[in-house]
Amino acid sequence: VDLQDPETQRIVKELGLGKDTLEISKLLQRDHRTIQKFVNEGKFERKKRQTGLFTSLRDRDINRIKLVLSRNPHKSSNEIFQAAGMPNVPKSTRCRVLRTLGKVKAMEKRPALTKKHKEKRLEWAWAYMKQDFSKVLFTDECRATLDGPDSWASGWVLHGCPPATCLRRQQGGGGVMFWARIIGKEVL
Secondary structure, eight states, rough: OOOHHHHHHHHHHHTTTOOHHHHHHHHHHHTTTHHHHHHTTOOOOOOOOOOOSSSSSHHHHHHHHHHHHHTTTTTOOHHHHHTTTTOOOOHHHHHHHHHHHHEEOOOOOESSSHHHHHHEEEEEHHHTOOOOOOGEEEEEEEEESSSSOOOOOEEEEESOOOOOEEEETTOOEEEEEEEEEETEEEEO
C-alpha cells in the first residue's frame, strides 16, 4: 500500500474516533480499497478509548485521596479533594470516586465522661483548690459547653476504617454561662 506517514496517522486517528473506511477515504481523497487494504493488513494499532472507573484521575491521584481520607475522616468531598491537591474536580466525580473508597457516616456517639475523666477532674480540683482566682477575668455573656461542639456533622470515611467518635449529650448537655466581667471580688 502506497500511503504516506501523515495519511496512515490520519487513518488511525479517524478509526479511533469511530469512523469507517468509506468516510476516511472521502476525507483523504483516496480510493476506498486502498484504505481498506491498509486496515486489513493490520499495520496499525487502533487507539482504544481509555476505559476504567475514573478516566480523569490517575492511580496516583486515587492513592492521594485515600491517604487524605484516612487522615481526615468526616470531611466533605470538597475538603478532601482540596487537601489532596485537586480543587477543580466536579462534585459528581468527587462523590463517585469517594463512593468506591468509602462511605458517608455520622460520628459514633459515646458517653461524655468516663471513669478516667472523672478521676482526672477530681485530681485537678484538689490541685487547684487553694488557687488564687483574684487574677482570673470572667467575661460577660460567654457560654462554654462542657463537651465541645454539636455532633450533627457527618462525612466520608474510608472502607474498613471505624468512624470517629464524638461526645454524647443527654438533655442538651451542660455549659457554663458567665454574665459579667469579674476580677477577684470586683464586678467590672
